Amino acid sequence: MAASDISCPKCAHCFNLSDFDLPELSTSNVLETNAIPEETDLPLLCEFLATGRSRMASLSAKIKLLQSAVETLSGKKNELDLAIRKHEGSLSLSRRLPSEILAFIFQFSVAAQPYRAPWIVSAVCARWRSAALSHPRLWASLHYGQLSRGRNQDLLQYETQLFRSGQVPLDVQFIVGDWLPEDGLTEVEKSILQLFCNHASRWEAVSLRGEHWFFAHLGQCIQDPFTCLRKIKVEVSRMVSDPVITVDIFRDAPLLQEVQANRELWGAPLSMALNWTQLARYGGSNTWIGHLHTLQVASNLVDCSLEIQGDFASFEAPTAVLLPHLRRLSLSHPQFLQFLETPSLLELYCDYDANTVNSFIRKQNCTLQKLVMWECGVPGDAAILIRLIETLKSLVILCLLFEPPVEFLEHMSSRVDTLAPSLTHFSTFLRFPGAMDDDGDLVQNHLIQAIESRCPIGRLKSVRLYSIKPLLILDRLEKLKADGLSYAVFDGLRFLSLDKVDLEDIPPELTIFTME
Incomplete structure (x- = not known):
């Protein structure tokens, strides 16, 4: 086959592309101008038109044939591509995972969407559905809140979940809107609540929120002891003029280990009978x-x-x-x-009061390792703060969520071996330097000197700084990386309030939400 030939993929007919070359053009200048053709040019022009039109028709027919072949080949290519992807999918790791492992992975989705997760994963394919149905713990999270109101199918879905959960312990959440009038539950909500209470003996963790009347009603619905209950979270909203409220429905819980009482509604005093x-x-x-x-x-x-x-x-x-x-x-x-x-x-988190904390520590026989204090509007007294840190020889983590006094930072620089000698982490809050605030530059300069003095010879390994505006000491902090220092700087208006700062240095379970 010549280089100029092409074979039809449908019928194997060989096309000679040279057959479709243009016929020779006339050498007359009539093609390049708008002059009147000479008599001698007319036969040549007519011959070209006849030959050209014939070849045009032939080319159109061949193109149509080749387009049909291309469409056929494209269809086969797509079919082959689909078959290849199916075969690749058959060899994928997820396809070869045992159903037990697959169901265990599904369990992680419950934390993000406890109400919808089991229904979503079980609707993907037959294998996922089989894995989900064979894992009772996936169905053991029963969460009802305000977003669930108005769904007529909720009761049936919760009944189905309870059936599929078998006998495993349950994670139950029932949230009633604040300030909801007494007996403000709909009939569907009452049925759902009673359904949850019928399985109170299987409750392992429970989160409840509502008015005082809601907990009184809840106590009437529960008949069985809480034989599996280990964790309680209770939020009781109330009018400001109400006295301290007492919740006494969890007396019979022999395995109870953790209680959170108005952790979100800090301003409402709550007593628990436990x-x-x-x-x-x-x-x-x-x-x-x-x-x-x-x-x-x-x-x-x-x-x-x-x-x-x-x-x-x-x-x-x-x-x-x-x-x-x-x-x-x-x-x-x-x-x-x-x-x-x-x-x-080992760890103490409180408002800044160095004198009281110092007096407390001196009376204890403890080896405090972490101290976190946040500002309460009183300027830090350098002498008292220094005496406090001197007492804490075992201190490893120090977080002062207020701007530390310059004198304290000077002592941190000069007394590496005697002032918190075991310190490995230091956090603090800084004002931003400005034209009207020369002290800001002074504090930052003494702070970086204190950090630099403790990196090469001390044990300081990490620093966390909070500031409303970008700091001026970032270059010097970056150089300390060579000495093994790990640092993090959080700046911006989001740190104007300490309720944003606390997430970095204070564990969520120990956060006081009314910090000021």
Whole structure:
């Protein structure tokens, strides 16, 4: 086959492309101008037109034939591409995963969408549905909230979920809108709530939010003991003039370990009637005396966060409360520390009051490793702060979420071996330097000197800085990377309020949401 030949993929007919070359053009100048053709040019022009039109018709026919062949080949190519992708899919890792592993992966989707996740994954394909139906724990999250209102099919779906969950422990959430009038539940909501309560013996974790009447109604719906319950989150909204509210429906919960009482509604004091001696973690809002009464019987607490309501000046101090196992403590009023004995305390989170914290630490026999204090509107006293940090020889993490005094930073630079010698992490909050604020430059200069003095010879490994505007010491921080320092800088207007800062240095379960 010549180089100028092409074979038809449909009939194998060989086309000679030279057959379709243009016939020779006339050499007359009539083609290049608008002159009148000569008599001698007329036969040549007519011959070209006849030959050209014949070849045009032949070319059109061949093109149509080749286009048909191309369409046929394109169709076969697409079919082959689909077949290849199907075969590749058959060899994919996800196809070869055991159903048990696949169902375990599905479980991670429940945290993001506890209500919809099991229904979504079970609708993808037959294999996913089979894996989802064979994993009862995937169906064990029963969440009902305001977004669920108005769905007539909810009751049937929850019944189906309970059936598919088998006998595994349940994660239950039922949220009623704040300020909902008494008996404001719809008939469907009452049926759903009763359905949840019928399986109270399987509750492992429960999150409830509503008015006081809602919890009274809930107590009437529950008949069985909470034999599996380990974690409670309760949010009871109330009118400002109401007294302290008590929730007493969780008395019979022998495995209960963690309680959160008005963690989101900090301003509403809430008392819980529980078997406190078995609790390991507690966070809640209550009055001074209410918290102390609780702590007197919660001797096995390991983690504790307290929002303390009421006037301290009118509070009559009781005897000190011993919490021998407490490791982490967060509280809104540092004055509360004078009523506590915590010999095992490792982490303390509180409002800035160096004098009170210093007095507390000196009376304890603990080896505090982490101290986080946030500003309460009182300028930091350098001398008291220095005495406090001097006391804490075992301190590893120090977070001062306010601008530290210059004198304190100078001591950090000059007393690496005696002032927090074990410090590995330091966080602080800085003002931004400006034309009317020369102190901002001074503080930053002393801060970077303190960091530089502790990197090569000290143990400082990480620094976290919060500032409203970009800092001037970033270049010097970058150079310290060679000495192994890890640093993070958070700037911008989002840090004007400390409720945004706390997520970085304070664990969520220990956050006091009313920090100012």
